[in-house]
Amino acid sequence: MLKPPEEHATVYSGGDSLFPLEVSGLAFSDRGRNLVDNVSLTLDGRSRTVILGPNGAGKSLLMRLLHGLLQPTAGTILWGGRPLDAAVRARQAMVFQRPTLLRRSAEENLRFVLGHLPRTARDARITELLADAKLTDIRTMPARLLSGGEQQRLAIARARAADPDVLFLDEPSASLDPASTHAIEELIRAIHAEGTKIILVTHDLGQARRLADDVVFVSRGRIMEHQPAADFFLNQRSDAARAYIEGRLDIGTVDQS
Amino acid sequence: MSDSGSILTLALSLVLSGDAELWSIIGLSLRVSLTAVLLACLIGLPLGAVLSVARFRGRGAVAALLNAFMGLPPVVVGLAVYLVLSRSGPLGVFGLLYTPAAMIIAQTILVTPLIAALARQSLADLHGEYDELFRSLGLSATEKVSALIWDGRYSLSTAALAGFGRAIAEVGAVIIVGGNIEHVTRVMTTTIALETSKGNLALAMALGIILILLALIVNAAVMALNRTARRLAYA
Amino acid sequence: MRKLVKLVAIAALAAGLSTAAHAEDPFIIVQSTTSTQNSGLLDHILPMFKKKTGIEVRVVAVGTGQAIKNAANGDGDVLLVHAKPAEEKFIAEGGGVKRFDVMYNDFVIVGPKSDPAKVAGSKDAAAALKKIAAAKALFASRGDDSGTHKAELKLWKDAGIDVKAASGEWYRSTGSGMGATLNTAAGMGAYALTDRATWISFQNKNDLQIAVEGDPMLFNQYGVILVNPEKHKHVKVKEGQQFIDWLIGVEGQNAIRSYMIDGQQLFFPNASAEGMKKAG
Numbered sequence: 226m227l228k229p230p231e232e233h234a235t236v237y238s239g240g241d242s243l244f245p246l247e248v249s250g251l252a253f254s255d256r257g258r259n260l261v262d263n264v265s266l267t268l269d270g271r272s273r274t275v276i277l278g279p280n281g282a283g284k285s286l287l288m289r290l291l292h293g294l295l296q297p298t299a300g301t302i303l304w305g306g307r308p309l310d311a312a313v314r315a316r317q318a319m320v321f322q323r324p325t326l327l328r329r330s331a332e333e334n335l336r337f338v339l340g341h342l343p344r345t346a347r348d349a350r351i352t353e354l355l356a357d358a359k360l361t362d363i364r365t366m367p368a369r370l371l372s373g374g375e376q377q378r379l380a381i382a383r384a385r386a387a388d389p390d391v392l393f394l395d396e397p398s399a400s401l402d403p404a405s406t407h408a409i410e411e412l413i414r415a416i417h418a419e420g421t422k423i424i425l426v427t428h429d430l431g432q433a434r435r436l437a438d439d440v441v442f443v444s445r446g447r448i449m450e451h452q453p454a455a456d457f458f459l460n461q462r463s464d465a466a467r468a469y470i471e472g473r474l475d476i477g478t479v480d481q482s
Numbered sequence: 483m484s485d486s487g488s489i490l491t492l493a494l495s496l497v498l499s500g501d502a503e504l505w506s507i508i509g510l511s512l513r514v515s516l517t518a519v520l521l522a523c524l525i526g527l528p529l530g531a532v533l534s535v536a537r538f539r540g541r542g543a544v545a546a547l548l549n550a551f552m553g554l555p556p557v558v559v560g561l562a563v564y565l566v567l568s569r570s571g572p573l574g575v576f577g578l579l580y581t582p583a584a585m586i587i588a589q590t591i592l593v594t595p596l597i598a599a600l601a602r603q604s605l606a607d608l609h610g611e612y613d614e615l616f617r618s619l620g621l622s623a624t625e626k627v628s629a630l631i632w633d634g635r636y637s638l639s640t641a642a643l644a645g646f647g648r649a650i651a652e653v654g655a656v657i658i659v660g661g662n663i664e665h666v667t668r669v670m671t672t673t674i675a676l677e678t679s680k681g682n683l684a685l686a687m688a689l690g691i692i693l694i695l696l697a698l699i700v701n702a703a704v705m706a707l708n709r710t711a712r713r714l715a716y717a
Numbered sequence: 718m719r720k721l722v723k724l725v726a727i728a729a730l731a732a733g734l735s736t737a738a739h740a741e742d743p744f745i746i747v748q749s750t751t752s753t754q755n756s757g758l759l760d761h762i763l764p765m766f767k768k769k770t771g772i773e774v775r776v777v778a779v780g781t782g783q784a785i786k787n788a789a790n791g792d793g794d795v796l797l798v799h800a801k802p803a804e805e806k807f808i809a810e811g812g813g814v815k816r817f818d819v820m821y822n823d824f825v826i827v828g829p830k831s832d833p834a835k836v837a838g839s840k841d842a843a844a845a846l847k848k849i850a851a852a853k854a855l856f857a858s859r860g861d862d863s864g865t866h867k868a869e870l871k872l873w874k875d876a877g878i879d880v881k882a883a884s885g886e887w888y889r890s891t892g893s894g895m896g897a898t899l900n901t902a903a904g905m906g907a908y909a910l911t912d913r914a915t916w917i918s919f920q921n922k923n924d925l926q927i928a929v930e931g932d933p934m935l936f937n938q939y940g941v942i943l944v945n946p947e948k949h950k951h952v953k954v955k956e957g958q959q960f961i962d963w964l965i966g967v968e969g970q971n972a973i974r975s976y977m978i979d980g981q982q983l984f985f986p987n988a989s990a991e992g993m994k995k996a997g
Contacts, residue, residue, distance in 0.1 A: 520733065570792075
């Protein structure tokens with residue numbers, strides 16, 4: 226078991242909380258390329274954090290490292306002072322860019338993650354989750370025959386089923402139309418209102434403006450800045466972020482020294 | 483020699499007449515091969531699923547071995563099972579040689595690698611798709627395996643039917659361990675071998691046609707299954 | 718749904734395996750040769766035995782060589798074959814208890830109607846084989862260590878011909894049973910040695926006909942042996958001996974005599990008087 230370093234000996238909000246999330250010196254490299262490079266970050270458990278940045282910046286990798294789907298090459302990740310283990314990950318859930326749905330009906334996809342509940346409680350929970358995701362009508366439909374928006378809402382409902390403390394979303398509306406995107410953002414707000422920490426990756430500025438409480442801007446595997454959303458959109462501290470907001474296309478070549 | 487027309491007529495009249503002897507032979511064939519395939523599925527499907535999920539050293543070697551064993555020669559399997567079940571063999575005390583049980587054992591050994599290898603292939607693709615979700619959900623190996631088998635059930639039934647096709651059509655193993663004993667271990671293929679050796683080519687061919695019909699039915703079943711799977715987007 | 722699948726699987730498995738394990742009527746396993754089975758003799762006489770004793774006889778019909786090996790492994794209760802020297806060796810090695818003569822039939826040499834070696838009608842097997850070899854006419858051999866194969870090799874030896882040297886040329890060793898070898902011979906117009914019983918009941922004669930018959934050298938003796946229970950404890954001595962006694966007794970001998978195809982008797986019972994008396 227890793228002991229938290231001295232400087233991280235913060236007062237934790239409670240013995241059981243996953244927060245603060247403290248990341249220091251985090252790196253991930255593959256075949257000699259530093260895809261995530263010396264990232265340090267501290268997040269609280271209340272806000273909706275949006276990780277923003279251009280394609281290929283390492284946003285999704287960073288999220289996978291935080292969720293433990295990838296092993297970092299270097300650095301530490303501490304959730305409420307605890308290293309990332311199975312018990313910590315069990316209190317998190319993730320929604321992928323392309324909804325990964327089981328080859329089963331919509332309700333079976335939910336039942337799959339609710340196996341621990343007694344039958345009546347489980348059925349009630351399924352009904353509730355489907356209603357919140359506006360999927361009541363397609364309860365028994367094969368999940369993979371649903372529209373793109375319905376599929377992603379089902380994936381979010383499934384991630385929500387286990388009442389996670391943290392919900393990761395990796396560009397959840399990347400390929401959806403505005404109406405579907407709106408429905409998904411409503412769902413995310415509702416989940417956040419229940420006290421779940423939201424960490425969302427996007428390259429969509431509009432989505433970031435609509436959802437973010439705080440913004441982590443990532444470029445070329447590094448965190449360029451981390452600010453409250455209101456401050457970030459008013460005044461970017463880094464050239465990379467400024468270029469991105471202004472829609473300049475030469476962002477990849479911005480001098481980051 | 484009878485011409486092909488009369489062979490066909492004989493085959494049809496044999497099937498339609500409801501000849502008790504013939505039907506008991508077909509029944510035994512089905513019983514032996516279906517039981518063997520069921521056993522092979524119970525072993526081969528989890529084995530294939532585990533190989534598609536697990537990451538361990540030598541996994542590639544095991545997969546290569548399975549692929550090689552897909553084409554095990556039935557006579558060799560028959561001989562090996564004979565040596566083990568023979569009264570002078572290690573399991574001789576059970577007196578299983580020359581019983582349907584011996585034939586089931588031989589066909590199970592013959593078909594298990596085929597089913598496991600096909601299962602591994604199709605479940606490896608499925609697992610590639612589900613991998614991150616499963617790890618995000620923190621599933622145990624057993625949960626992963628059972629979810630993969632369930633979600634891959636349509637392609638796995640194709641694997642099982644391929645196994646059945648191999649089992650029902652083989653003669654080399656069952657004739658050695660079953661002994662082709664009338665009313666006890668005589669199945670369609672061994673009957674064909676016997677009738678051919680009697681020079682009774684028409685009857686042999688008639689049985690062959692019945693075997694081909696069975697294969698057609700099995701293939702139609704596979705196609706129907708796949709169509710259902712595609713319709714439900716479960717394939 | 719998944720529970721249902723499991724239930725169905727268990728039920729099917731139970732059904733598949735059940736009859737494999739359930740208690741059977743009394744039965745014995747007889748290791749015998751293709752000639753007794755393919756000729757239909759066993760189908761004719763075994764129901765009579767079953768009717769009298771209630772014992773089911775399960776016949777494994779393979780070549781004599783394999784039948785003896787199977788019996789030596791203990792995979793049978795009774796051995797019914799036709800290769801006296803090999804049978805005596807089997808007993809000498811402790812595999813069987815005692816050998817009894819049961820019946821005989823005879824071998825015939827069959828060949829194509831065109832008769833390239835000009836042997837048709839001959840009553841001298843050795844001379845006919847010499848002619849076949851001289852003409853390099855095709856000859857299909859069992860080549861499977863069966864009783865018929867052993868008898869054929871002895872005939873070639875008596876004729877002074879080394880067939881090994883000709884193998885692959887005019888001498889074709891099929892390595893198969895009698896019927897398969899006859900199918901091969903019919904297919905390529907070759908001569909072949911066969912027991913008369915298999916020949917008469919064989920359906921795919923094509924262009925083949927009997928060329929040589931009637932030589933005392935073509936005599937084919939069948940013997941029956943109880944597998945040695947001292948070597949293999951599970952041998953069903955009582956039922957096996959009952960079968961042997963019946964076979965070499967009056968009833969069995971009459972049963973063998975009564976088997977005919979197209980009015981021809983195929984096997985000639987010749988159990989010793991001792992056997993007949995014991996059983997009678």
